Amino acid sequence: MSVIDFLFGRPLRSSEERTERLGAAAGIPVFGLDALSSAAYGPEAALTLLISLGAVGVSYIFPITISIVILLLIVYVSYRQTIEAYPQGGGSYTVAGENLGPFAGLLAATALMIDYVLTAAVGISAGVGALVSAIPKLQPHTLMLCLVILFLIMLVNLRGSRETGFVFMIPTYLFLGTLGTTIVVGMGKAIVSGGHPTPVEAPPTLPAAAAAVSLWLLLKAFASGCTAMTGVEAVSNGVTAFREPVVQTARRTLTTVITLLAIMLLGIAYLCRAYQIGAVEPGPGYQSVLSQLTAAVVGRNVFYLVTIGSVLLVLSFSANTAFADFPRLCRLIAQDGYLPVPLAERGRRLVYTWGITTLALLCAALLILFGGVTDRLIPLYAVGAFLAFTLSQAGMVGHWRRKGGSRLAISLNALGAFATAATVIIVTITKFLAGAWITTLLIPLIMILMFAIRRHYDRLRAQIAHPGALDLTEVRPPIVVMPMMAWTRVSRAGLQIAFNISSEIHVVHVSTEEGDKEFDDDWCKAVEGPLHGSGLPMPKLKVLKSPYRFVIGPIVDYVLALEEKNPGRQIAVIIPELVEKYWYHNFLHNQRATWLKAALLMKGTRRIVTINVPWYID
């Protein structure tokens, strides 16, 4: 087994595609991890903005969460309809593009792409950040740990979707199980105690209110809490990865994910109010909301450790959703010609190798740029998701109107579009200065780039398409040009090929400081001699003087002049080349063949072709 097979698994036949498909159980870790893991930071993000309100703030978390969950359900219903309408994979890009035009589609796609890169980087660094605060000794290796996890996630994804599902299943279900248990136990205790349970371990007391309640503050908290909804789009985008019946499996996955997420969000919000748990400012003594909550409900025992451990795992693996979806999105865009073609090709394991690698590189760049601490990126990434939601749902409205959908379907999607559009506005405004401006700047830049790529492909296609039939009126051997510095076995091999191809042969000898006499002698003896009386034409020997010791330039000039003098003729330049067994032996040669090829390619025309004659050295 080769190293590559060991790392990435054996290559998969195209016909094995079906076996690589996912059921709902494996689909949740692959496409739902991003959404589910946001239960771990969404409530915390909202609570952080309420710190200044003290105990009053905590009482607001429940209504804020309810509005987020309502929004979530609207989006859910909307995407359920999308999955049915687009069983071939209906992400925002497809839906918005088909119904609102390519511009809207690309806008949605760009917003999502930015989001995925951010999610992956933030997820990994959040997981590592939590690990590092648990084991402070690892602090100096933060970046290294982030990159190692990134690399592992990339590797697992390059092996294929099914393997990804299995690898991520355990931490996902552990997370769901422990957090679910905590919520159920906590709710039970709260209900039994009439809404005021006694914590096993008391959370830090809430600070005194430092500010009055304002609409602006509540909006900001809502906008921050909305980060919990990122990743919801993933399932509908990846429909094709599901097992038959595709639509049912995908829908079941989406329903499960959304239900679980809604329960967790509501449960956490309810328990925060019941146990009076608020966010703590970062710094010494910091404790995450989930950590306070679990400690309050069950105390700091083994179960607590397992819960927190699974949170860490799920956070850093949430990057995986981005890895599952980003390449699929890129592929769709590349198929339409707005991104480089290689992004649309499936690799040896039937996954989109280039998309996965691109995401890993972008993500690594972000991690390195921020030294593995990407907290400051969080405000950047709800804008993209909600922009995509809005466009996708507006697209669905268009879809129903064209296809004649039911009034209910139209109004559901319209409601979704309206609600998410309002959220985009709220999120952009409240987070603009904190970083959303970067996203609003990046989106048009990336779109300009994508339109430029498409324009390039269009121009390219115009230049190579519609070739017409083969033209057989002038089948005629090319004029062959062969540079020769000395008479060796290599140049002999080249010259033999010249004779095989054509009877018009120009041998070009660049005269440098030494060895001209020897060359002349060799030429007479080895070439002219056997040709006399053979009936074969004599090659033209052209000696080029090179006072400046340049070799490539004179040869290229000669070839170009020859091409100009012979309109309509093909010129074939024979370039013999030593091929060394070991790459480092190349340092022993002056690489003239390589340079000559490059120069001819740069300055040449379509009528000038090069013939590479390899001479292998043992």
Added chain:
Amino acid sequence: MSVIDFLFGRPLRSSEERTERLGAAAGIPVFGLDALSSAAYGPEAALTLLISLGAVGVSYIFPITISIVILLLIVYVSYRQTIEAYPQGGGSYTVAGENLGPFAGLLAATALMIDYVLTAAVGISAGVGALVSAIPKLQPHTLMLCLVILFLIMLVNLRGSRETGFVFMIPTYLFLGTLGTTIVVGMGKAIVSGGHPTPVEAPPTLPAAAAAVSLWLLLKAFASGCTAMTGVEAVSNGVTAFREPVVQTARRTLTTVITLLAIMLLGIAYLCRAYQIGAVEPGPGYQSVLSQLTAAVVGRNVFYLVTIGSVLLVLSFSANTAFADFPRLCRLIAQDGYLPVPLAERGRRLVYTWGITTLALLCAALLILFGGVTDRLIPLYAVGAFLAFTLSQAGMVGHWRRKGGSRLAISLNALGAFATAATVIIVTITKFLAGAWITTLLIPLIMILMFAIRRHYDRLRAQIAHPGALDLTEVRPPIVVMPMMAWTRVSRAGLQIAFNISSEIHVVHVSTEEGDKEFDDDWCKAVEGPLHGSGLPMPKLKVLKSPYRFVIGPIVDYVLALEEKNPGRQIAVIIPELVEKYWYHNFLHNQRATWLKAALLMKGTRRIVTINVPWYID
């Protein structure tokens, strides 16, 4: 004027070589700077070892310097003879190689090469070090300054020898003038005052003796002082760079350099004793010997500043000798096949571009490795110079015996060989632990590499030499293979060429997921259609199934199988290739052409050639 012309000057014709030659006045800065600048650190190096002897130590500096100067004169006489015997450039490599065999020649060359790299790095960092101690603000930029100076020296040398001479003339003569004046004035004052002059500014008082005089200590001081002799070899190595009459000009240059160096060494030693000036331990309060000396003789006035300034310049420019000589040495070795051929080629300005660049890179690596502070390298570099001296003079003894030289000539060179051999032993032993062991380890490693290179060239020559005459018994068109993914103008151009070259054409279509139907239609209409009844042979269409979506592999396998089935036949693989105008457009394509070429080159045989058909995109 192009950027390249501006930076490096216009290209020079080979016939302009004569005008690039140097007279004695310009020859001193080019080939003498290394030797002359050592007056600035040789005496200090010896005095540093005598610190522990206190005032007694200073009284020993004069006899030690006298023995160094005697050694210097022996070496001088010896090299004078070498210049006459080898007017075509007689460095230690040539002299030892021709007379004692290639092993001795390479040994001398290796020693010298190591020495040159060290000299260049140490010279530049010493100059910058002095500058930085004068302007402490520059301290954090030490490495950057070193690299900038290195880059400038490289640039000046790439422009050519004559330009180098002019650029370095001013600092060299300023250094000689000011230091000479100081010595003359100081000697005058000393003689007038009967050997006990009153210093204008008193040097720091000498420390009390902390050790007793021992032979070991004096030998160490002698060995350190011998660093003053490095660089003496340069003139005889560069004889060909001098103006006609070559031997006389080179000899005059050598005589001037040695005389000036001897005078400076003796003058400095005499004045050190007269003014009771010793070396000062590095650290706070450090002052170089030359600085103390100048201050004692003339005081700290403008003249003092000019003197010290010229010392700094000359020290950092002393690297230039290495740049003048290292490439010439490499060229000689490369011509004999012990170093890569490109090192023997002269660039656009008639200098050995690769040698200069190699030296700059090695030197930059050393500077970066040591952060611009290369003091620790000083002990490494007298061994090389004296080893080269010894071998060169032993070689001269052999030369005279073969050519029947006079008894005087033989004994002069024998004396030189003996004296320098003794010095090699002293230097190696006294400095072994301080770093000379690295040199003694590096020398055999580099020699092994050089012999390996020579062996490779020999094997290569055996494989390409004596080709015999052209074989015209079997002139026959090759079998043409052309991969075709779709019928476009690009593949049409490729197929036209195939028809021009041969009547046996195999078109290989790798069947991937889509587009097969379209391809079949196109093939029927555009290729088979016009060929019917044309009298031309129909190309074989071979469809390769690729269940794993590999494209390159199946094509290469097909070509290899075809080659095996047709022994004695040439296979030409036509590879059409899009040529984009801008390099970054290449990211838009999957580079299959490039990969296919690489794979064929790697797995192919001599009978498989590739034909590159460029298709230019506007």
